[in-house]
Amino acid sequence: MISDFQFISVPRIIFGAGSRDLIAEEMRRLGGRALVVTGGGSLEESGAWGGIEGQIQKAGIACERVRALGEPSPELIDESVAALRGSGVTLVLSIGGGSVIDAGKALSAMMTQDCSVTEFMEGIGGREHNGAVLPHIAVPTTSGTGSEATKNAVLSHVGPDGYKRSIRHDNFIPDLAVVDPELVLSCPAGVTAATGLDACTQLLESYVSTKANPMTDALALSGLGFVGDSLLLACGEGAGDTAVRAAMAYGSLMSGICLANAGLGVVHGLAASIGGMFDIPHGIVCGTLLGTATEEIIGALRERGGESVVLEKYARVGALFAGREYCRKDRNFLCDKLIEILHAWIKELDIPRLRDYGVLREDCAEIVRKTENKNNPVNLTPAEIERVIVKRLV
Amino acid sequence: MISDFQFISVPRIIFGAGSRDLIAEEMRRLGGRALVVTGGGSLEESGAWGGIEGQIQKAGIACERVRALGEPSPELIDESVAALRGSGVTLVLSIGGGSVIDAGKALSAMMTQDCSVTEFMEGIGGREHNGAVLPHIAVPTTSGTGSEATKNAVLSHVGPDGYKRSIRHDNFIPDLAVVDPELVLSCPAGVTAATGLDACTQLLESYVSTKANPMTDALALSGLGFVGDSLLLACGEGAGDTAVRAAMAYGSLMSGICLANAGLGVVHGLAASIGGMFDIPHGIVCGTLLGTATEEIIGALRERGGESVVLEKYARVGALFAGREYCRKDRNFLCDKLIEILHAWIKELDIPRLRDYGVLREDCAEIVRKTENKNNPVNLTPAEIERVIVKRLV
Numbered sequence: 001m002i003s004d005f006q007f008i009s010v011p012r013i014i015f016g017a018g019s020r021d022l023i024a025e026e027m028r029r030l031g032g033r034a035l036v037v038t039g040g041g042s043l044e045e046s047g048a049w050g051g052i053e054g055q056i057q058k059a060g061i062a063c064e065r066v067r068a069l070g071e072p073s074p075e076l077i078d079e080s081v082a083a084l085r086g087s088g089v090t091l092v093l094s095i096g097g098g099s100v101i102d103a104g105k106a107l108s109a110m111m112t113q114d115c116s117v118t119e120f121m122e123g124i125g126g127r128e129h130n131g132a133v134l135p136h137i138a139v140p141t142t143s144g145t146g147s148e149a150t151k152n153a154v155l156s157h158v159g160p161d162g163y164k165r166s167i168r169h170d171n172f173i174p175d176l177a178v179v180d181p182e183l184v185l186s187c188p189a190g191v192t193a194a195t196g197l198d199a200c201t202q203l204l205e206s207y208v209s210t211k212a213n214p215m216t217d218a219l220a221l222s223g224l225g226f227v228g229d230s231l232l233l234a235c236g237e238g239a240g241d242t243a244v245r246a247a248m249a250y251g252s253l254m255s256g257i258c259l260a261n262a263g264l265g266v267v268h269g270l271a272a273s274i275g276g277m278f279d280i281p282h283g284i285v286c287g288t289l290l291g292t293a294t295e296e297i298i299g300a301l302r303e304r305g306g307e308s309v310v311l312e313k314y315a316r317v318g319a320l321f322a323g324r325e326y327c328r329k330d331r332n333f334l335c336d337k338l339i340e341i342l343h344a345w346i347k348e349l350d351i352p353r354l355r356d357y358g359v360l361r362e363d364c365a366e367i368v369r370k371t372e373n374k375n376n377p378v379n380l381t382p383a384e385i386e387r388v389i390v391k392r393l394v
Numbered sequence: 395m396i397s398d399f400q401f402i403s404v405p406r407i408i409f410g411a412g413s414r415d416l417i418a419e420e421m422r423r424l425g426g427r428a429l430v431v432t433g434g435g436s437l438e439e440s441g442a443w444g445g446i447e448g449q450i451q452k453a454g455i456a457c458e459r460v461r462a463l464g465e466p467s468p469e470l471i472d473e474s475v476a477a478l479r480g481s482g483v484t485l486v487l488s489i490g491g492g493s494v495i496d497a498g499k500a501l502s503a504m505m506t507q508d509c510s511v512t513e514f515m516e517g518i519g520g521r522e523h524n525g526a527v528l529p530h531i532a533v534p535t536t537s538g539t540g541s542e543a544t545k546n547a548v549l550s551h552v553g554p555d556g557y558k559r560s561i562r563h564d565n566f567i568p569d570l571a572v573v574d575p576e577l578v579l580s581c582p583a584g585v586t587a588a589t590g591l592d593a594c595t596q597l598l599e600s601y602v603s604t605k606a607n608p609m610t611d612a613l614a615l616s617g618l619g620f621v622g623d624s625l626l627l628a629c630g631e632g633a634g635d636t637a638v639r640a641a642m643a644y645g646s647l648m649s650g651i652c653l654a655n656a657g658l659g660v661v662h663g664l665a666a667s668i669g670g671m672f673d674i675p676h677g678i679v680c681g682t683l684l685g686t687a688t689e690e691i692i693g694a695l696r697e698r699g700g701e702s703v704v705l706e707k708y709a710r711v712g713a714l715f716a717g718r719e720y721c722r723k724d725r726n727f728l729c730d731k732l733i734e735i736l737h738a739w740i741k742e743l744d745i746p747r748l749r750d751y752g753v754l755r756e757d758c759a760e761i762v763r764k765t766e767n768k769n770n771p772v773n774l775t776p777a778e779i780e781r782v783i784v785k786r787l788v
Contacts, residue, residue, distance in 0.1 A: 002409070007404070008406055016396075017398070218613050250608060
């Protein structure tokens with residue numbers, strides 16, 4: 001029986017090596033003046049920006065620029081919107097990692113409003129956005145967040161009263177995602193590993209989510225197949241191989257579509273609580289906890305019984321990652337295989353432990369207190385959540 | 395290696411039994427005056443329309459009405475647009491089979507223009523539409539065409555100089571598809587069989603299409619799984635079972651998304667040529683030819699070699715339909731199994747032969763001449779295409 005579900009729209013997608021050459025034409029079709037949002041400079045260094053910029057100039061599109069260094073803050077958004085007031089910007093192009101695309105989303109959402117972005121932030125202003133946005137073209141240069149397909153932008157206020165919160169609206173999904181795996185070729189191994197494990201976490205959590213539906217099931221499993229084949233390669237000998245990078249870029253894109261429609265689980269609950277308390281990249285916290293969390297969830301499902309559909313899903317992923325055909329009778333073996341492979345990847349990719357970012361044993365109680373299970377297929381108890389963290393402290 | 399692909403947006407989807415109760419609220423959110431497009435009266439007879447209409451009235455939404463009996467003609471569209479000029483209609487709601495939703499699409503596309511729809515019809519006017527449309531909510535009452543998710547509307551001019559042509563634009567994809575399997579409960583067995591086989595054909599053809607991509611692969615296979623489990627049931631003892639109807643409605647929806655993004659094959663090439671020459675329902679012509687066409691394509695692939703990826707896809711569908719786990723070593727057996735199951739379904743569902751609609755042996759040459767392979771995984775020769783038809787003449 002298919003349960004009731006809703007599926008929000010996905011962005012229009014242009015996927016493929018060299019697809020960045022279509023960006024300027026897409027901007028010209030939208031018309032007007034562009035706001036280009038980029039990150040810290042690696043795009044320029046890679047040489048890719050020069051080519052895109054040349055095409056934009058050739059197409060006669062006037063541009064304003066905003067740089068988002070690190071995770072965007074509400075201040076950056078408010079100040080940029082104020083500075084751009086009266087500039088006549090009619091569309092947004094964001095090229096970069098998840099933070100840059102989130103900044104693009106927030107700017108596209110706030111150029112049409114006359115208040116601070118904090119008014120729309122969940123748990124802060126809490127006002128509902130009216131959905132009026134500027135058209136937004138998102139171009140990812142990492143394969144991880146899937147932000148090019150999601151409806152929220154995460155904004156971070158750094159400092160002693162620091163927080164991470166989203167603004168969210170179906171209309172914040174970019175109008176067009178241009179996914180060019182060649183733009184990820186220069187992404188360093190450490191970032192590739194952390195973002196790749198983030199994509200893997202998002203795919204696995206949305207696949208087993210209580211809000212999953214047959215569409216997200218199909219797309220998540222498709223993404224997991226490509227990530228399983230390519231994650232280690234992308235961080236090693238396949239880093240310069242466009243086909244390997246394409247597989248990861250596709251997995252990341254699917255992870256965004258799936259999380260936007262099916263939600264996430266306890267690893268992202270932990271990423272929110274730990275990420276709010278410590279300065280730790282999102283991909284690292286997800287990656288470091290994915291193995292222990294999956295082990296704990298599968299253990300809890302086995303112990304509490306009755307959730308055989310979810311165990312079957314985990315087993316399917318285990319079969320995919322192990323390069324085997326799925327067979328129902330091997331369900332238990334394949335679940336164990338999945339746990340084993342995740343631990344092996346995290347070890348092989350040398351994902352840091354939480355202690356490296358200052359998380360101590362005595363912080364665990366507060367982390368657990370702040371952690372939500374989200375749409376996890378089983379509600380882990382505080383003791384179970386604590387075990388997930390403690391195993392990855394040192 | 396993932397080949398380059400583009401994926402156009404899908405409609406926002408509300409899926410589930412009783413989801414029709416959300417239509418009025420969605421219309422109210424869009425605001426303004428509605429044009430309601432319905433078909434021949436079975437919706438009213440089923441009692442479902444009364445409930446929806448009551449909610450629309452309660453929400454205070456003023457409505458104009460257009461009835462589309464049978465496949466919509468260019469004349470119906472032009473006359474309706476002329477009659478509605480100045481009515482202040484701001485949104486379109488279409489509730490019915492594929493023809494009704496296609497009429498809704500054409501009206502949503504033409505209420506913003508001041509010329510005849512023929513100007514935009516492929517192979518006739520051939521002008522490019524500017525994409526300006528009225529918001530369109532599509533509500534299918536059959537499970538077959540997937541029109542609620544596609545970007546084209548088929549218009550038919552009946553008569554000695556008859557033709558069937560599409561208008562097409564990415565913006566013609568309805569903004570919202572409300573898929574309520576309860577609306578299909580009263581669909582008679584014959585229509586369920588023909589439309590169900592149309593959905594099956596669309597899924598299978600887009601899955602093996604030369605334009606397929608990993609996203610359409612995942613969604614097509616997902617739809618095929620549900621159709622395989624439920625097609626015979628929906629036409630028989632499961633006709634009154636909402637879960638069975640939901641499976642078919644989901645399969646149909648996926649078929650629309652997949653065909654809009656991956657195209658179709660030679661069965662739809664034949665449906666176009668035969669459908670232009672004879673008065674035969676689209677679902678019947680697809681359904682009657684699906685078995686012989688699949689047999690011919692698999693035979694051609696085997697004969698010409700080199701296309702093992704496509705044979706593997708057919709084998710995966712064979713495994714799905716046979717309720718078996720897919721195993722690579724059984725590829726040949728599973729391809730044969732698929733052919734056998736398709737023939738058995740067509741027989742069991744008593745799908746008429748072409749002769750019943752006046753197609754004679756001597757018409758075959760002209761049919762073959764007019765038939766395109768479209769995105770078929772192998773280009774069938776005229777002799778092969780003729781064999782597909784001849785086997786289903788009588």
